[in-house]
Amino acid sequence: MAFIPSRRSAQRFALLGLACVAALAAGLPVATVGGVASAAALVGVAAMALDLWVSRRAWKRAPLELAHRLPGAFALGAPVTVTLVLTNPGPRRWRVALFDGVDPAFDFDGMPQQLRVAPASEARLQYRVTARRRGLVHMGTAQLRVRSLGGSVEMLIALGRPQPLRVYPNFAALMRYTWLAGDRRLAQIGVKTYAQRGLGTDFRQLAEYLPGDPVRHIDWKASLRQGKPIVRQYQDDRDQCVFFLLDCGRRMRADEAGGEGSHFDQLLNAMMLLSYVALKDGDEVGALTFGHAPGQQRRFAPRKGLASLNALMNRLHDVEPSLAHSDYLLAAQELLRAQPKRALVVVLTNFRGEDVAELRPALRLLRTRHLVIVASLREQVLDQLAAQPLRQAQAPAEAAVAHLLAQQRRDAFRQIADTLSVDATPQQLGAALVNRYHAVKRAGTL
Numbered sequence: 007m008a009f010i011p012s013r014r015s016a017q018r019f020a021l022l023g024l025a026c027v028a029a030l031a032a033g034l035p036v037a038t039v040g041g042v043a044s045a046a047a048l049v050g051v052a053a054m055a056l057d058l059w060v061s062r063r064a065w066k067r068a069p070l071e072l073a074h075r076l077p078g079a080f081a082l083g084a085p086v087t088v089t090l091v092l093t094n095p096g097p098r099r100w101r102v103a104l105f106d107g108v109d110p111a112f113d114f115d116g117m118p119q120q121l122r123v124a125p126a127s128e129a130r131l132q133y134r135v136t137a138r139r140r141g142l143v144h145m146g147t148a149q150l151r152v153r154s155l156g157g158s159v160e161m162l163i164a165l166g167r168p169q170p171l172r173v174y175p176n177f178a179a180l181m182r183y184t185w186l187a188g189d190r191r192l193a194q195i196g197v198k199t200y201a202q203r204g205l206g207t208d209f210r211q212l213a214e215y216l217p218g219d220p221v222r223h224i225d226w227k228a229s230l231r232q233g234k235p236i237v238r239q240y241q242d243d244r245d246q247c248v249f250f251l252l253d254c255g256r257r258m259r260a261d262e263a264g265g266e267g268s269h270f271d272q273l274l275n276a277m278m279l280l281s282y283v284a285l286k287d288g289d290e291v292g293a294l295t296f297g298h299a300p301g302q303q304r305r306f307a308p309r310k311g312l313a314s315l316n317a318l319m320n321r322l323h324d325v326e327p328s329l330a331h332s333d334y335l336l337a338a339q340e341l342l343r344a345q346p347k348r349a350l351v352v353v354l355t356n357f358r359g360e361d362v363a364e365l366r367p368a369l370r371l372l373r374t375r376h377l378v379i380v381a382s383l384r385e386q387v388l389d390q391l392a393a394q395p396l397r398q399a400q401a402p403a404e405a406a407v408a409h410l411l412a413q414q415r416r417d418a419f420r421q422i423a424d425t426l427s428v429d430a431t432p433q434q435l436g437a438a439l440v441n442r443y444h445a446v447k448r449a450g451t452l
Contacts, residue, residue: 008162009058010151015050015158022046057156064155065163068096070123072148072166080143080173082271085136090148092131094123101153104131107146107166111139111173137173140271141324145169174323175274213239246452247290247308247349248443249376250277251341254325255297255332257356260385269383270327272432273354276381278319279436280352280443285312287447293318294344296337298328305344334361334368342375350377350452352439357382357429359418366422377452379442381428381435382419388412389431 011019022043029039075089094100105118116133123129137143147164154161212228215235228236252273261268281291292308306321332355341351351372357365357380365380372378391408394401419429426446430438446452 009154009159010162011054012153012158012160015054018050019047022050053156054158057154057158058161061152061154061156061159061161064096064098065152065161068094068098070094070100070102070150070152070165074145074166074169076145076169076171080135080137080171082137082140082173082176084176085134087132087134088145089130089132091128092121092123093128094125097125098155099124103151103160105149106133107144107148107168108135109143109145109171111141111143112137140173140175140274141326143171143173145171172320172323174319175271175278211239212236245288245290245310247292247345247347248280248284249308249341249345249349249351250281250291250293251337251351251353252277252293252295252322252325253297253332253353253355254295254327256327256329257332257358258297258327259329260356269356269385269432272435273383274322274325276432276436276439277352277354278315280439281318282312282315283440283443285310285314291315291318292345292349293322294337294341295322295325296334296340297330297332299330302328303340308345308349334364335371338368338371341372345376348376348452350379350443350446352379352381354381355383356385357415357419357422359414362418362421369422377426377446379426379428379439379446380423381430381439381442383435384415384429384431386431388415 026039026043029042030036071093073091073093075091077086080086088106090104090106092102092104100123101120102123103118103120108114108117112135114133114135119131119133121129121131146168147166150161150163150165152161152163153159212225213236215224215229215237219237223237223239225236225238254270258270258273259268277293284291288310290308290310291306291314293304293306295304304322304325306318309317334353334355345351353369353372355361355365369378369380388408388411391404392412394405396402396405416429419427423429426442428435428438428442
């Protein structure tokens with residue numbers, strides 16, 4: 007157990023030094039001043055040693071106990087309150103300054119804190135953390151400065167055990183979708199279509215006719231038997247598969263999302279949103295990553311049920327874009343081997359004009375068996391440069407170049423795109439994918 011002098015002890019020794027200087031300035035003999043000062047210092051050190059010995063014995067008999075109250079999950083960029091509980095089982099009161107072992111991946115507010123823990127009681131303190139990186143992080147041991155019983159020293163003590171924590175993609179968009187879907191207000195986040203009760207292609211059930219039900223869905227035989235109008239209700243095709251092909255190459259390392267995470271983080275948010283929608287509609291969801299260094303690829307076999315969303319998050323929460331080149335054709339070949347059954351394949355990438363030569367044959371191969379949506383992130387920096395006020399001398403040239411590059415990218419995207427393709431900014435991608443998914447389900451093309 008390490009220790010340092012307390013502020014009170016430092017002040018006492020400082021006063022002793024000032025008194026010695028004043029005595030020497032008054033003309034007292036050096037030997038006399040030195041002898042008195044030495045005796046006083048020895049008494050002070052002896053008192054500190056006795057205080058430390060008594061305090062250590064009291065601590066060892068009944069040390070404080072620390073417990074963390076952590077949430078079940080951390081989401082990227084979402085502020086979370088962490089609660090610490092200090093329990094004092096002994097008869098002594100302790101004065102403590104505490105700094106928790108926060109992982110460098112977190113921003114924090116509210117540390118360090120000072121508190122008093124009364125005998126046979128507990129004290130609680132809270133602070134807020136915000137995760138700035140996904141994946142596995144650790145909450146380390148808390149560092150305590152415990153004031154001794156006499157107040158002359160502070161004991162430096164590490165308390166608690168390191169705890170591994172997982173930081174997941176930000177599921178705030180998913181929660182907002184769930185909330186707005188219940189009130190039929192999805193248009194607020196750009197979702198223009200959603201599954202309507204009683205419509206679709208698969209027969210669901212017979213039900214009593216309600217005002218507004220399509221007359222063409224009336225089952226006349228059942229109506230005659232029941233003596234009242236009965237309609238046939240339908241639902242969208244179920245038991246289908248949505249399979250994500252997730253680009254983790256070097257181009258996904260861009261970070262310009264306005265404080266809401268990198269391009270790759272926004273890509274994962276959109277993927278989780280569409281996964282939730284598809285699972286809720288009774289479809290399977292699977293995923294395959296590409297663009298990694300050899301041996302780092304992740305695969306998630308298609309599963310059904312909303313519980314699969316947690317499994318998908320656990321599988322992909324710590325995936326990060328690499329420095330490798332994304333091989334689209336190899337990824338398409340691996341997907342065909344992993345998913346022989348027809349599926350809605352969503353290729354999540356960051357398209358550039360030079361990708362046409364590689365992406366076109368990969369899409370041609372995928373479309374021999376699957377229905378494919380190309381979902382590309384559009385970098386906002388070009389839009390910002392093109393829309394900037396022409397006030398600075400270089401602004402016209404920057405705006406012209408941005409317009410030219412954007413037009414070249416649009417022309418190249420048309421060469422590989424079809425009516426299902428999506429080219430959106432990171433914040434718009436989730437809603438655009440949900441709209442495309444609903445359009446596919448409504449048309450029955452899968």
